[in-house]
Amino acid sequence: MNCKPSFAIIGAGKVGSAIGVLLKERGYAPVGVYSRSKTSARRLADQLHSKLYKNAVDAAKAADLVFITTTDREIGTTAAIIARKGGCKPGQIVIHTSGALASDVMEPVREQGAWAVSVHPLQSFASIESAKENLPGSSFALEGDEQALPLAEKMVKDLQGRYFIIKAADKPLYHAAAVIASNYLVSLMHLSASIYRQLGLDEEQARDALFPLIQGTLNNIAKVGPAQALTGPVARGDASTVKGHISALSRMNWRTQEVYRSLGLYTVGLALENGSITTNEGAALSNIFLEVENCEQKGNYCRLSAHETGSQTNSHVNRLRLSDGYVGRCFWYRRHPGWGFPR
Known part of the structure; x- marks a missing residue:
């Protein structure tokens, strides 16, 4: 029955x-x-x-x-x-x-x-x-x-x-996280493959080259979690390599450059979380990703929270609040042609 x-x-x-x-x-x-x-x-x-x-x-x-x-x-x-x-x-x-x-x-x-x-x-x-x-x-x-x-x-x-x-109120946030994990992973794979195609690989070669790397990364995340699975130049505090990447990517379209910078900034926070870099290294890397030219800057100020930089949020009159809980000195941002940030 x-x-x-x-x-x-x-x-x-x-x-x-x-x-x-x-x-x-x-x-x-x-x-x-x-x-x-x-x-x-x-x-x-x-x-x-x-x-x-x-x-x-x-x-x-x-x-x-x-x-x-x-x-x-x-x-x-x-x-x-x-x-x-x-x-x-x-x-x-x-x-x-x-x-x-x-x-x-x-x-x-x-x-x-x-x-x-x-x-x-x-x-x-x-x-x-x-x-x-x-x-x-x-x-x-x-x-x-x-x-x-x-x-x-x-x-x-x-x-x-x-x-x-x-x-019910949490559904949009829940779904945004799912989109990042799934849809944007597809976009990142497409972006990486498109860069390899610039080097002469066809789509199948690029996919075959990248997929074992992705699978290995997923395996590491499954074993130790995302924070401890982080590797690469940001996790090592390797500012020189990051600068080299940004220089090479300058020959590509602005979307590719913005994705690299935005993900790099997020990864700085992850590297600080797992303790693989120091606060000063995080500040230096953030400034590179932000393309910041400091005006009379003597310290390492960047888009890091006050507790991460160790600075006081109200200790200088010349601070610029970048977002909730984030402070820094006055920065000049290198803008895109046409005097504006990309839409």
């Missing part, structure tokens, strides 16, 4: 399709599929051996669990249509899988007595097949009605995942 709830998928994209297939394998009962794309909806309905519906409302009516796995911009509208046309009922659980949006976007279903919860898999999905492979073992961020959380937790465990619960 199957004691697990029935479910419907509304939005047969990569995430919705992967979740649907995996839940069916775990004993959940698929009862319906709807998607704007008839092709993807038919494909998923055939995989699940479930009914293909012509609208989201009828698909939702048939299920205990309703997954709205559309694009983020369509989640609120879809939930409102389902609620307005009688597609949800008391005790039913409506789930979206957006990382950026809280469950509040589905408020209309709550007004009809259903419970709303967001279940976001902290994973990247390049295809339906990769989504099915990557979901088991992934972490899920849960947020929503307390009545719905126990079942959401059980569902994640059935998917062989782990979970943590966050507040």
Whole structure:
């Protein structure tokens, strides 16, 4: 006897399709599929051996669990249509899988007595097949009605995942961190490969050269954590090498140069955190990354917090507050052509 709830998928994209297939394998009962794309909806309905519906409302009516796995911009509208046309009922659980949006976007279903919860898999999905492979073992961020959380937790465990619960107000910050870790890692890989292509390597050669380095770095992070896994010129306080990099990168576009400088500044803070460089070395490196020309500067002032530099925040009249908690002397910044910072 199957004691697990029935479910419907509304939005047969990569995430919705992967979740649907995996839940069916775990004993959940698929009862319906709807998607704007008839092709993807038919494909998923055939995989699940479930009914293909012509609208989201009828698909939702048939299920205990309703997954709205559309694009983020369509989640609120879809939930409102389902609620307005009688597609949800008391005790039913409506789930979206957006990382950026809280469950509040589905408020209309709550007004009809259903419970709303967001279940976001902290994973990247390049295809339906990769989504099915990557979901088991992934972490899920849960947020929503307390009545719905126990079942959401059980569902994640059935998917062989782990979970943590966050507040609705924290969803944007949570998602920003995920974007940095995943999307921006892809951008960094693309940037590194593009530099190697300047040296004559083709895309495949660049990727093959860089991937073992990336994999080794990930292995180190897994073993000792990001702070202790840091290596390279910043971790050694090697200002000369950093200057050489900046000089070489000056031949490339300003975006590449800005990425290198911004990440370098952040890495200075990481090197200070793990104790691999001194405060003076951190200050010197920060000034290099900031391209700072000091006016009558006798000390090492930079974009470091007061406790990192050891200076007093109000000890000199000629201080410039750079951001909350950060102070320094007056600096001249070398601007980009056209007298302005890049947009």
